Amino acid sequence: MSGSGMISAEKKKWLFCIWLLAFLGLGLSIELTRVYYLGYRDPEFDPVCAISDKVNCVSVALSPYSKIFGLPNSIYGVLTYLLILVLVPLRLKTRIKILEHLENYLFLLALFSVGLSVYLAYVSHFKIKSFCIWCTVLYGVNIGFLVLSWLSLDRIKELGSQFKADFNLVKSDARVWGGLLGILVLAMVLVVILITRMEARRYRVVSSIPGQSQVEIEIAGDPILGPKDAPVTIVEFSDFQCPFCLEMHYVLKKMRTKFGPRIRIVYKNFPLDTECNPMLKFQMHPQSCIASYAGECAFKNGCFENFYEKMIQTQSFDLGSLLQIAIDCGMDPNKFQACLMSDLPRKAVLRDIEDAKKIGLKGTPTLIINGYVITGYRNEREMEKIIKAFLEGKKPKAN
Helix, strand or coil, X not given: CECCCCCCHHHHHHHHHHHHHHHHHHHHHHHHHHHHHHHHHCCCCCCCCECCCCEEHHHHHCCCCCEECCEEHHHHHHHHHHHHHHHHHHHHHCCEHXXXXXXXXXXXXXXXXXXXXXXXXHHHXXXXXXXXXXXXXXXXXXXHHHHHHHHCCCCHHHHHHHHHHHHHHHHHCHHHXXXXXXXXXXXXXXXXHHHHHHHHHHHCCCCCCCCCCCCCCCCCCCCEECCCCCCEEEEEEECCCCHHHHHHXXXXXXXXXXXXXXXXXXXXXXXCCCCCCCCCCCCXXXXXXXXHHHHHHHHHCCCHHHHHHHHHHHCCCCHHHHHHHHHHCCCCHHHHHHHHCCCHHHHHHHHHHHHHHHCCCCCCCEEEECCEEEECCCCHHHHHHHHHHHHCCCCCCCC
16 A cells, blocks of 8 residues: 655645644534534524624524535534545655545545535525524635645646546555545544534433423413323424424324324424514524414314425425415415415414413423423434333423
8 A cells, every 4th residue: 555656845835734724624613513513402502603693603503404414514524624634644644555646636525615615605695594604714714725735736637647546556456445444434433423422412401491390381272183181291392494393393203103192292383583583582494484374374274284294394485385285285275375474373373482481492392291391302212211201100300
């Protein structure tokens, strides 16, 4: 795996600059990952980058565009910059043959990163309509990464032969595969450790409202799935655009299958949208109010469960999409639209928000199980344990 390729002083300078820039990129990516998880875990979380409705990293982190393949976008930034921090010193200090043309691949990686940055900047401005300071600084880091990696390249006409030489080397030397696999596994282990720590924090919150053993909340007039005499009642405050609310929905759906008539689920709205929620400081999910109104109209038309399922699957809340879902659910589109434009669903949503205010709720998902408030997302294993405890007559303990 070793070769005799030497590095010019000029190339060393640019690679070293890339390495230094990667520290900034890694720090920003870790901070954005922290914002992502704490934004859902802690309703009171108010980082320095959350300045207003238009300048708010939390709004961006809580948006439907914040994840790729189930992981926050920033995790891929962590992985990228960790790889750079590991590979560049190896290129500078060793003569590993496969790394002889590392700068070529850094350039391709930088090109992809800038392309992704342009897309995310577009989404932030035109879709989310909120500006993320740390994201923008990271976009600048990626542009700097692209410029420096371009400066570190050899002559353009040599790139084709270099790629071909690397391909032949990988194909002919099994040790190269082992080295590449080792580097990839190391990077993935570091990312898994980071995710595990963030997830552990996210799951740690199981608490009653301070100073209260139980809370009382009115559920008459709310969508309820399950028998009235179920020994466990779960009131869920949710937001149609909240990713963890969607995960919580699927967990509760599994709990209904598992526990059957022993539980009932009551749905309440807490849209993270300043259009209808006066409890919010900043805009987070700009279509949540209209989605909540639609859910209330579906409930009034006796089609809540089916409509709810279709809404969370499509995640499209413009009037045309909502009308199509209503038609698919067997509702009269004219009656549905008339309801949607009336005060009826708005009053219902405001009642839910008032209920949330009484218990001090500020984030989603939040559950009230037999009067005990549990904040934050619960995974399937945790939820099953909590429900079993209530069925056995046990009370949750605050952390």
